[in-house]
């Protein structure tokens with residue numbers, strides 16, 4: 431049975447308390463758009479598995495989910511152990527939850543930033559004697575995780591407002607993968623300028639790359655834009671060049687999973703190809719990502735770890751094998767787009783342009799003031 435529901439009704443990941451206790455809830459994105467299954471996860475191991483299996487995905491959403499997973503671990507410890515568990519034992523157990531969640535996916539830096547922030551919150555509570563019981567620690571971590579989610583939603587809106595200035599009424603645009611509401615706690619990153627432009631009364635048409643192998647474009651972006659009433663044309667990835675040449679595309683908007691200090695961008699596999707094609711056609715290429723995606727510890731994109739995923743994502747579609755048995759398969763989940771191909775980095779702290787080492791450094795400095 432086809433199940434088309436309003437995307438605005440579908441939240442990506444959230445916290446719930448019910449008669450069984452507390453749960454990290456999320457829409458299983460691996461089943462979208464034809465099935466809307468809400469999962470209620472009650473153990474950090476389940477949260478980790480949901481991230482690994484792309485039930486929840488997208489750099490900001492991964493960070494928020496991991497933070498909620500840490501909060502869930504603390505709540506679980508309290509509900510299981512009560513105050514029998516000493517706080518130092520709880521900190522050790524939370525360290526194990528952080529390690530587990532940190533092994534899920536290597537590329538999106540938001541995951542690691544969010545886990546560090548949760549651990550810092552617990553450590554600060556301990557150092558400053560803010561909490562005296564496990565219950566207080568669990569409540570503190572729950573609030574911190576929800577704060578991370580709220581900050582992400584606000585940054586989505588800010589990025590949308592900044593990015594919409596690069597969209598004119600009547601523009602035709604192109605996207606790759608899904609950097610929309612389903613990848614964040616808010617309206618999205620790469621799609622946020624499109625949503626804000628729509629709110630401003632600008633009429634746009636979006637060419638949506640299907641984004642093999644996991645089809646985040648066909649399954650998630652096409653669904654999001656359809657629900658939002660944004661006109662779209664779904665294309666296969668190998669059509670992007672043709673429509674840049676013949677389709678009147680005025681700009682490309684994508685998200686990011688990690689941005690190096692020089693502006694090199696790791697994003698869904700295929701982004702590099704789209705960027706080179708856009709450059710060849712003199713089409714602006716915009717990357718939209720919260721500043722928490724920038725990793726200034728990495729001088730360039732060559733240092734960004736690229737996740738290698740299993741062969742079945744390439745050899746099968748929805749469990750239907752399409753490739754010969756025993757074939758050698760490569761399945762890097764991301765690639766790196768050199769900064770030379772990027773027109774601007776649209777972040778929640780402003781718009782960075784080349785030279786990115788300078789502009790990102792200045793953005794970091796102004797954040798620290």
Ligand SMILES: CSC[C@H]1O[C@H](OP(=O)(O)O)[C@H](O)[C@@H]1O
Pocket residue numbers: 487488489490606607608609610613614618619620646684685686687697698699763
């Ligand atoms: C707003 S970040 C979205 C980002 O995440 C996607 O990867 P995945 O679906 O594997 O998590 C893709 O790189 C998107 O640009």
